[in-house]
Amino acid sequence: MLAADTLHLAARSISAQRLRSFLTLLGIAVGIAAVILLTSIGEGIHRFVLGEFSQFGTNVITAVPGKTKTGGAPSGLPSSARPLSLEDAQALARLPQVVAVTPNVRGNAEVEGNGRTRRTLVYGVNADSRVVFRSTVRSGQFLPDEDPGSARAFVVLGAKLKEELFGPDNPLGQRLRIGGLHFRIIGVMEPKGQFLGIDLDDTAFIPAGRAQELFNREGCDEINVAAAAGVPAGPVAERIRQRLIERHGREDFTIVTQEEMLKTLSNILDVLTLAVGALGGISLLVGGVGIATIMTIAVSERTGEIGLLVALGARRRTILLLFLGEAVALSALGGAFGLALGFGLAQALHFALPALPVHTPLSFVLLAEGIAIAIGLAAGVLPARRAARLDPVEALRAE
Numbered sequence: 001m002l003a004a005d006t007l008h009l010a011a012r013s014i015s016a017q018r019l020r021s022f023l024t025l026l027g028i029a030v031g032i033a034a035v036i037l038l039t040s041i042g043e044g045i046h047r048f049v050l051g052e053f054s055q056f057g058t059n060v061i062t063a064v065p066g067k068t069k070t071g072g073a074p075s076g077l078p079s080s081a082r083p084l085s086l087e088d089a090q091a092l093a094r095l096p097q098v099v100a101v102t103p104n105v106r107g108n109a110e111v112e113g114n115g116r117t118r119r120t121l122v123y124g125v126n127a128d129s130r131v132v133f134r135s136t137v138r139s140g141q142f143l144p145d146e147d148p149g150s151a152r153a154f155v156v157l158g159a160k161l162k163e164e165l166f167g168p169d170n171p172l173g174q175r176l177r178i179g180g181l182h183f184r185i186i187g188v189m190e191p192k193g194q195f196l197g198i199d200l201d202d203t204a205f206i207p208a209g210r211a212q213e214l215f216n217r218e219g220c221d222e223i224n225v226a227a228a229a230g231v232p233a234g235p236v237a238e239r240i241r242q243r244l245i246e247r248h249g250r251e252d253f254t255i256v257t258q259e260e261m262l263k264t265l266s267n268i269l270d271v272l273t274l275a276v277g278a279l280g281g282i283s284l285l286v287g288g289v290g291i292a293t294i295m296t297i298a299v300s301e302r303t304g305e306i307g308l309l310v311a312l313g314a315r316r317r318t319i320l321l322l323f324l325g326e327a328v329a330l331s332a333l334g335g336a337f338g339l340a341l342g343f344g345l346a347q348a349l350h351f352a353l354p355a356l357p358v359h360t361p362l363s364f365v366l367l368a369e370g371i372a373i374a375i376g377l378a379a380g381v382l383p384a385r386r387a388a389r390l391d392p393v394e395a396l397r398a399e
Helices: 003-016 018-054 086-092 159-166 208-215 233-248 258-301 303-311 316-352 362-388 392-398
Strands: 060-065 098-113 116-125 137-140 154-157 175-178 181-189 203-207 222-227 253-257
Touching: 018 258, 018 316, 018 362, 060 233, 060 258, 086 098, 086 208, 086 222, 086 233, 098 159, 098 208, 116 159, 116 208, 154 159, 154 175, 159 181, 175 203, 181 203, 181 208, 203 208, 222 233, 233 253, 233 258, 253 258, 258 316, 258 362, 316 362
Parallel strands: 116 203, 154 181
Antiparallel strands: 060 222, 060 253, 098 116, 098 175, 098 222, 137 181, 154 203, 175 181
16 A cells, blocks of 8 residues: 555544544643643743843852851851951952952841932942943942942932932932931932842942941841853852952851852753643643544444455555554644644733743744654554454454
8 A cells, every 4th residue: 555545544534533533633732732831931931030140140159158058057147157248359359360349238228318218228339249240320320449448428329219219300419318327329220120029220339338337237248259251150169269268267158159050040940841841741641542542443443444455455564554644643733733722822821911921942842742743653552553453354244
């Protein structure tokens, strides 16, 4: 039997029972649609979270007080570990392949200016903070490069904080009260957006030394280091570790590289995406059982046809391929329908909820269709083998 004849017979068998064939491929379609929809949401969240972290660059290395990996307390909690100091930050700035270093002292404080008051995040940093975190000044200037211990009382406002306090007016040069201290506004930052729910525009930046005075702190919450572009973070992190050990006498701090954090985060998100896709894959198993059931019924219904084909000289291998082709065709059509349905649902969901990130990579589409065909092939093997092994005499007698 020619291949064209085999395909013609398979197509005719599918079209002869249109409702049954449609219901069978619908099971596969629903499973594929569920997989595509769930993995699109998972991949969208994956890309969104990594993009949120990557906006600050991938060459940032952070040192925090406390050896968290050996039971030390994390940053922000009471600890017997020696705090990181402004002098530590200055020492790290002299290391090779380090382009910028900023201490970070953060807290929440009441800000009053232009007759208005609001509570907001206040970051104590230095002039290098703009380089480390890739920030841009919209008007005025950022904090000048001054000795942290005697830095002047300057403040740079985030875009949202500026609008809340001064509206369309120019705030440069005006006075601002933060907590119990007074500052002069010298700049306004470009909008940065949100980072994992934190509004980066509703902030104020002041010198780190002034922040320690404002929040009554002795040390820094962390020190952020920007390595030179193209330089591996590992060797730079090791130099930072050695320098801080020299200054502290022991390793009472933890170093985290942006590269390591992104890699770990990516691995976690990959597992979550896979788990979510596996939940949708349960529907595919149900669809596979449906194909196996329908093909078994088809073999029983077409016993006489099988006997006639064998009697006319059709090989058992041809009979096997005929029924396998029907199973694969059903699953392939169901997969294609499911892809269209899943992609459409994903886009509709993104249209209804623009804040929900959705992304459907081509690799997911090809993998889903491949899985659908594989399930059809696996589900059709047993019925096809049963059909190929039928005795032609008994099959014709049954007819």
